Structure formats: C-alpha cells, structure tokens
Amino acid sequence: MAASRFHLLLVLSLTLSLCHFPDTTWAQLRQNYYASSCPKVESIVRGVVQNKIKQTFVTIPATLRLFFHDCFVQGCDASVIVASTATNKAEKDHSDNLSLAGDGFDTVIKAKAAVDATPGCKNKVSCADILAIATRDVIALSGGPSYPVELGRLDGLSSTAASVNGKLPQPTFSLNQLTAMFAANGLSQTDMIALSAAHTVGFSHCSRFAKRIYSFSRKGPIDPTLNRTYAKTLQTLCPKKVDSRIAINMDPNTPRTFDNMYYKNLVQGMGLFTSDQVLFTDPRSKPTVTKWAADSQAFRQAFITAMTKLGRVGVKSGRNGKIRQDCAVLA
Ligand code: HEM
Numbered sequence: 001m002a003a004s005r006f007h008l009l010l011v012l013s014l015t016l017s018l019c020h021f022p023d024t025t026w027a028q029l030r031q032n033y034y035a036s037s038c039p040k041v042e043s044i045v046r047g048v049v050q051n052k053i054k055q056t057f058v059t060i061p062a063t064l065r066l067f068f069h070d071c072f073v074q075g076c077d078a079s080v081i082v083a084s085t086a087t088n089k090a091e092k093d094h095s096d097n098l099s100l101a102g103d104g105f106d107t108v109i110k111a112k113a114a115v116d117a118t119p120g121c122k123n124k125v126s127c128a129d130i131l132a133i134a135t136r137d138v139i140a141l142s143g144g145p146s147y148p149v150e151l152g153r154l155d156g157l158s159s160t161a162a163s164v165n166g167k168l169p170q171p172t173f174s175l176n177q178l179t180a181m182f183a184a185n186g187l188s189q190t191d192m193i194a195l196s197a198a199h200t201v202g203f204s205h206c207s208r209f210a211k212r213i214y215s216f217s218r219k220g221p222i223d224p225t226l227n228r229t230y231a232k233t234l235q236t237l238c239p240k241k242v243d244s245r246i247a248i249n250m251d252p253n254t255p256r257t258f259d260n261m262y263y264k265n266l267v268q269g270m271g272l273f274t275s276d277q278v279l280f281t282d283p284r285s286k287p288t289v290t291k292w293a294a295d296s297q298a299f300r301q302a303f304i305t306a307m308t309k310l311g312r313v314g315v316k317s318g319r320n321g322k323i324r325q326d327c328a329v330l331a
Pocket residue numbers: 060061062064065068098099100101169170171172173178195196198199201202203204205206208247273275
C-alpha cells in the first residue's frame with residue numbers, strides 16, 4: 001500500500017516535472033505524425049532516396065552516418081546540415097565532420113524540395129524528420145531491417161563547430177569510452193554494439209586506421225588483435241604514402257549490403273577500427289558479438305530498438321525548434 005502510494009507520487013512528480021520541461025522530451029514523437037498535415041511524406045522521401053541511390057551507392061552510408069552525427073551533437077535536429085556563414089562556423093565544418101559525404105546532405109535537401117513541392121506539405125515537415133525517414137529507407141534499401149519511424153522532431157535553432165567537441169566517438173576508443181559516450185545519449189552498451197554494425201556499409205579513409213597496420217607499438221608495427229591476412233590486405237590497399245583522399249570499404253566481404261557480416265568479421269579479427277575490434281576482444285561485449293554473428297534475426301531486432309532510441313536523442317519541440325524552410329539555413 002505504502003509502496004504503491006509512493007509509486008503514484010513518483011509518477012505524479014515525474015509527470016509534473018516533464019510538464020515543466022516539455023522542450024527536452026521525446027514524448028511527442030510518434031508514428032504517422034504527419035498523417036493529417038502531409039500524409040504522403042514517407043512515400044515522397046522514399047522515392048527521392050531510391051532515385052539518389054540509383055545515381056550513387058554512397059547515398060546509403062552517407063545518409064546513415066549523417067543521422068548518427070546529427071543525433072550525437074545537440075540531438076536529432078538537423079543542425080548538422082546547416083551551412084557555415086560569415087559569422088558562424090557550423091557543425092559540419094568541425095574537423096570530425098571530415099568525410100561526411102556530401103550525398104547525405106544532398107539526399108535531405110532533395111527530399112525536402114520534393115516534400116515542399118507537394119500540395120499542402122509546404123513548410124510542414126522538419127528537416128530532422130526527413131533525415132530520420134531517409135535513414136530508415138537507406139538501411140532497408142541495402143538489405144537491412146525496416147521499421148516504423150517515429151516522427152515529430154523540430155529543427156534546431158543553432159549549429160556551431162564548437163558544439164561538436166567531445167561529442168563524437170573516435171576510432172581509437174576503448175569499450176569504456178564507447179559505452180560512456182553512448183550512455184550520455186541514453187543508449188545502452190547493447191545499443192552501442194548494435195549501432196556499430198552501421199560499419200557494414202561505407203568507407204573509411206586510410207588515415208583512420210593507419211596506426212594499426214604501420215606503427216602500433218614498440219612491440220610490433222601491427223595491432224595484434226588484427227587478423228594477419230587482413231592486415232596485409234589493408235597494407236596493400238593503403239600504402240604508407242597513400243593519397244589522403246583514398247577510402248576503402250569498411251566491410252571487405254559484403255560492402256554494399258546491410259547485414260550481420262560486421263560481427264562475422266569481428267570474430268575473425270577483421271574489425272577495421274580499434275573501436276570495432278574491441279567489441280570482440282573485450283570479454284564484456286564479446287558474447288553479444290558472437291551471438292549476432294550467428295543470429296541475424298536477433299541482430300536486426302536489436303538494431304531496430306537501438307535506432308529508434310537514437311532517433312529520440314535531444315529532440316526539440318516547442319520554442320526550442322522550428323521547421324526550417326531551407327535545411328542549410330538557420331533563420
Ligand atoms: C561506435 C563508435 C563509432 C566510431 C568510433 C565511428 C567512427 C567512424 C569513422 C572513423 C569512420 C570513417 C570516416 C572516414 O574516414 O571517412 C566512420 C564511417 C562511418 N560510420 Fe561510424 N563510427 C561509430 C559509430 C557509428 C554509428 C553508430 C553509425 C550509424 C548508426 C555509424 C555510421 C557510419 C557510416 C555509415 C560510415 C561510412 C560513411 C561513408 O562511407 O560515407 N558509425 N565511422
């Protein structure tokens with residue numbers, strides 16, 4: 001009795017405190033958010049994404065990574081898409097953006113134009129939601145799991161390069177560092193392991209892992225957790241004096257398919273970054289990697305859960321956001 005009264009109080013006070021800070025919750029996100037204001041938004045975005053993929057495969061990894069970077073810096077509010085101006089250096093011009101491929105930005109801008117050209121939809125759909133829909137679509141269109149996407153985000157009101165500092169994981173991170181950074185965004189270690197499988201598609205520049213194949217430590221030039229055969233392949237693909245623009249497939253086996261090959265690679269010592277391989281070498285995450293390498297269905301379910309949680313990070317509402325007319329321009 002006392003316990004349930006305490007429970008009631010707790011629920012009440014939580015509800016009250018949420019009411020005081022409605023701008024920081026994701027409670028307003030829901031499926032079919034645009035059912036009355038722009039009912040065809042999801043099929044419009046899907047059409048643009050499909051066309052864009054026909055032009056270039058890079059659309060897939062570029063859009064997926066753009067969504068991740070957007071959500072981890074000031075929340076999923078399309079602030080990563082904002083262009084720098086004479087007076088403001090925006091998020092996308094931080095050095096960690098390096099390599100955010102232009103095709104992700106282009107996908108959102110084209111989809112926004114298509115949505116706004118649809119009668120009734122003009123200025124009704126946020127850039128942040130368009131990016132969330134496009135991301136769901138690129139995953140599904142490359143063989144990954146599909147899921148109903150939660151919508152109702154507003155676009156952020158600021159975007160600064162300084163806000164990126166310390167917010168994105170580095171390829172040299174340990175399991176503790178990875179887990180802590182994801183936890184800061186409300187994501188569990190299991191979510192982190194699931195989301196890392198995004199590296200089953202897309203490219204990396206040689207510089208991001210060169211140390212692992214050429215100058216690992218005093219004990220030897222090659223990272224001992226790296227498969228020897230794979231290390232040799234990487235040395236061939238990325239010679240010491242490599243053109244800094246060269247990028248290689250992160251999943252050497254099925255680079256264009258969104259699948260659980262990522263985990264199968266880790267089991268064979270074929271994770272490209274330290275932050276990938278550590279998921280297998282650290283005994284705390286190893287059982288999950290082993291399980292998902294063998295059980296694609298379990299991985300897909302965990303990935304959907306984690307992506308949905310990622311999409312709730314730092315969502316803007318009320319006075320903390322707006323619907324941008326031009327995704328690249330704040331005002
Ligand atoms: C767990 C920590 C993570 C680290 C340390 C990390 C780091 C990196 C690095 C260094 C690259 C290569 C960039 C380049 O050289 O061009 C990369 C690429 C990529 N990352 Fe991650 N990442 C992480 C998690 C994620 C997550 C959670 C997602 C999405 C859900 C993601 C999606 C991607 C994609 C799709 C690419 C390929 C981009 C392209 O080909 O254009 N990453 N990541």
